Amino acid sequence: xxxxxxxxxxxxxxxRAGVSVATASRVLNGSTHPVSEHTRRRVLRAAExxxxxxxxxxRALVTKRSRIIGVVVGDxxxxxxxxxxxxxxxxxxxxxxxxxxxxxxxxxxAELAQLQLLSDYRAEGVVFAGSGYxxxxxxxxxxxxxxxxxxxxxxxxxxxxxxxxxxxIHGDNRAAAHDMTEYLISxxxxxxxxxxxxxxxxxxxxxxEGFRDAMLTAGIDPELVxxxxxxxxxxxxxxxxxxxxxxxxxxxxxxxxxxxxxxxGALRKARVAVPERVSVAGMTDTRLAxxxxxxxxxxPIYDFGASAARRIVGEGADQPSETVLPHRVVARSTTAxxx
Amino acid sequence: xxxxxxxxxxxxxxxRAGVSVATASRVLNGSTHPVSEHTRRRVLRAAExxxxxxxxxxRALVTKRSRIIGVVVGDxxxxxxxxxxxxxxxxxxxxxxxxxxxxxxxxxxAELAQLQLLSDYRAEGVVFAGSGYxxxxxxxxxxxxxxxxxxxxxxxxxxxxxxxxxxxIHGDNRAAAHDMTEYLISxxxxxxxxxxxxxxxxxxxxxxEGFRDAMLTAGIDPELVxxxxxxxxxxxxxxxxxxxxxxxxxxxxxxxxxxxxxxxGALRKARVAVPERVSVAGMTDTRLAxxxxxxxxxxPIYDFGASAARRIVGEGADQPSETVLPHRVVARSTTAxxx
DNA sequence: TTGTAAGCGTTATCAG
DNA sequence: CTGATAACGCTTACAA
Numbered sequence: 001x002x003x004x005x006x007x008x009x010x011x012x013x014x015x016r017a018g019v020s021v022a023t024a025s026r027v028l029n030g031s032t033h034p035v036s037e038h039t040r041r042r043v044l045r046a047a048e049x050x051x052x053x054x055x056x057x058x059r060a061l062v063t064k065r066s067r068i069i070g071v072v073v074g075d076x077x078x079x080x081x082x083x084x085x086x087x088x089x090x091x092x093x094x095x096x097x098x099x100x101x102x103x104x105x106x107x108x109x110a111e112l113a114q115l116q117l118l119s120d121y122r123a124e125g126v127v128f129a130g131s132g133y134x135x136x137x138x139x140x141x142x143x144x145x146x147x148x149x150x151x152x153x154x155x156x157x158x159x160x161x162x163x164x165x166x167x168x169i170h171g172d173n174r175a176a177a178h179d180m181t182e183y184l185i186s187x188x189x190x191x192x193x194x195x196x197x198x199x200x201x202x203x204x205x206x207x208x209e210g211f212r213d214a215m216l217t218a219g220i221d222p223e224l225v226x227x228x229x230x231x232x233x234x235x236x237x238x239x240x241x242x243x244x245x246x247x248x249x250x251x252x253x254x255x256x257x258x259x260x261x262x263x264x265g266a267l268r269k270a271r272v273a274v275p276e277r278v279s280v281a282g283m284t285d286t287r288l289a290x291x292x293x294x295x296x297x298x299x300p301i302y303d304f305g306a307s308a309a310r311r312i313v314g315e316g317a318d319q320p321s322e323t324v325l326p327h328r329v330v331a332r333s334t335t336a337x338x339x
Numbered sequence: 340x341x342x343x344x345x346x347x348x349x350x351x352x353x354x355r356a357g358v359s360v361a362t363a364s365r366v367l368n369g370s371t372h373p374v375s376e377h378t379r380r381r382v383l384r385a386a387e388x389x390x391x392x393x394x395x396x397x398r399a400l401v402t403k404r405s406r407i408i409g410v411v412v413g414d415x416x417x418x419x420x421x422x423x424x425x426x427x428x429x430x431x432x433x434x435x436x437x438x439x440x441x442x443x444x445x446x447x448x449a450e451l452a453q454l455q456l457l458s459d460y461r462a463e464g465v466v467f468a469g470s471g472y473x474x475x476x477x478x479x480x481x482x483x484x485x486x487x488x489x490x491x492x493x494x495x496x497x498x499x500x501x502x503x504x505x506x507x508i509h510g511d512n513r514a515a516a517h518d519m520t521e522y523l524i525s526x527x528x529x530x531x532x533x534x535x536x537x538x539x540x541x542x543x544x545x546x547x548e549g550f551r552d553a554m555l556t557a558g559i560d561p562e563l564v565x566x567x568x569x570x571x572x573x574x575x576x577x578x579x580x581x582x583x584x585x586x587x588x589x590x591x592x593x594x595x596x597x598x599x600x601x602x603x604g605a606l607r608k609a610r611v612a613v614p615e616r617v618s619v620a621g622m623t624d625t626r627l628a629x630x631x632x633x634x635x636x637x638x639p640i641y642d643f644g645a646s647a648a649r650r651i652v653g654e655g656a657d658q659p660s661e662t663v664l665p666h667r668v669v670a671r672s673t674t675a676x677x678x
Numbered sequence: 679t680t681g682t683a684a685g686c687g688t689t690a691t692c693a694g
Numbered sequence: 695c696t697g698a699t700a701a702c703g704c705t706t707a708c709a710a
Contacts, residue, residue, distance in 0.1 A: 397687035
């Protein structure tokens with residue numbers, strides 16, 4: 001394998017143009033330093049002829065600005081993260097930054113490794129897209145790593161609840177779940193089942209608590225609670241079980257859209273009418289929900305990413321260190337008034 | 340903004356350990372060059388104490404190996420691309436590479452820009468995940484850019500049909516559509532509608548032609564053809580129109596899963612029974628299809644990405660320059676024998 | 679307006 | 695086994 005991969009250097013260009021590298025550099029990088037029109041043209045032409053393109057690596061090395069933003073996600077394939085990533089990408093690209101997406105499989109250990117890698121590349125900023133774990137054994141270590149990274153000048157921002165210190169842009173999971181639950185209750189449902197997220201995640205906990213509190217407030221015992229993992233399958237199997245056990249609820253809430261769609265799948269399979277017999281709702285309003293015309297609670301996740309990126313590229317330095325973006329219940333066809 | 344962001348240099352470590360930078364470098368990067376156990380320990384400790392982490396940038400500059408792989412996708416949020424990206428990411432990470440995902444919005448112009456950016460960062464390889472356009476006005480320019488990149492030593496591989504010269508790993512879109520169509524015909528359907536992809540894309544053309552040929556072979560006129568854009572909405576609206584016009588087909592094929600799910604949505608809305616009254620099928624078997632329990636034709640898209648990445652990190656140098664991976668019809672609940 | 683030269687943090691070549 | 699030292703490709707005072 002030829003691992004050459006260079007376009008010729010500034011030295012080549014300057015030689016060809018008959019000027020110094022300094023001068024070549026000045027014209028080729030939009031420096032404000034004055035350069036005569038004549039010289040400028042010569043340099044530009046030389047660069048053109050050589051097909052020169054500057055090495056972002058070398059440039060980053062000396063300027064100490066890599067123009068790299070990292071996004072650490074739980075799983076790229078999850079539309080929730082894809083949407084956040086898209087938000088980051090869009091503003092990053094506009095500001096001339098590269099976005100590096102790193103998968104962490106929802107494991108803190110992997111997050112640690114990705115942070116290290118990003119740090120090796122001297123990323124200027126990293127956004128943590130996934131939620132953290134309650135009492136994470138690796139929590140302290142990650143917090144330390146983040147602290148060190150920030151001391152070194154790296155901008156860190158999270159778009160979920162995390163146990164390390166950094167600016168945060170997120171939604172209110174508890175309130176969102178609360179509102180969804182209230183909505184269902186307002187529709188006349190009483191036996192409402194909740195299929196949660198991965199155990200230990202703050203997001204899971206908060207969404208569950210929002211559900212529980214709303215139920216309690218309405219004087220209903222929140223007894224139908226199942227564990228999930230933000231995946232379709234667990235939503236499906238949990239619902240399948242309810243069907244099999246003959247304890248069909250009035251409604252089921254999935255801790256995220258994929259889970260709720262799993263529930264929808266199991267109900268369809270069992271030929272239980274939705275929403276006539278049971279209502280189904282998800283959370284976060286990813287495309288999945290829209291595609292299934294499913295009721296959910298919308299969170300501005302694209303904006304989570306976009307705002308985070310803005311902070312990093314320096315357009316949001318004036319923002320408060322904690323920003324909570326609003327959610328709203330999006331009623332669609334999988335929920336209806338209790339018959 | 341403090342844009343410092345460094346961990347201290349090799350020089351700092353070597354000074355603290357009382358050795359030369361050369362020696363420090365040797366122990367800190369797994370060089371084979373012999374170093375005494377005693378010195379090694381000193382260096383390791385110094386590095387530890389300083390929280391030293393090497394600059395991948397500086398390293399890349401001198402070794403000429405950036406360990407960066409770029410993926411140029413049409414749209415991250417499209418699960419098709421997300422899955423490919425995941426494949427790339429997985430093998431890249433295992434080989435110690437960083438993956439940079441670049442959005443091109445399905446525009447050749449943007450692809451060109453992304454390729455340039457990737458080239459600035461001296462990416463060792465880039466995988467083009469999206470299909471190309473027939474008679475693309477920018478086609479020649481892109482082909483040129485790719486040629487130059489390859490000359491410089493960059494590994495380029497595409498996982499779809501493209502008009503530039505590079506190794507390719509992909510599926511047979513035409514055959515896939517053909518097989519899907521044949522399957523539907525074998526179920527007794529005659530009036531089969533096809534909702535295509537974005538006009539001009541090779542993938543759109545091939546899938547359409549596969550459909551058309553299968554119809555023709557069966558002696559059926561492929562008359563129900565609608566334009567789409569690989570998005571949900573066009574699948575929905577095209578189907579809505581068929582419903583409104585009272586020309587309900589026996590079955591509808593979407594050029595991809597999102598399109599087919601749009602069709603499903605419109606049918607559900609119009610209270611047309613699926614699959615009893617009309618069958619619906621998609622293509623590529625993304626999670627969307629599975630979540631909707633929808634018939635589709637499966638393409639190993641994760642493997643597209645994984646194989647492409649393997650070539651780049653050097654594990655697939657022996658592979659032929661063109662690899663066609665197999666597809667298969669995945670029958671689920673949205674298709675049935677004609678009643 | 680242009681050039682010289684000192685880095686940036688590594689690796690690699692050569693001598694000891 | 696260890697250490698100078700010259701790159702790598704670029705930016706940026708500082709001089710001229």
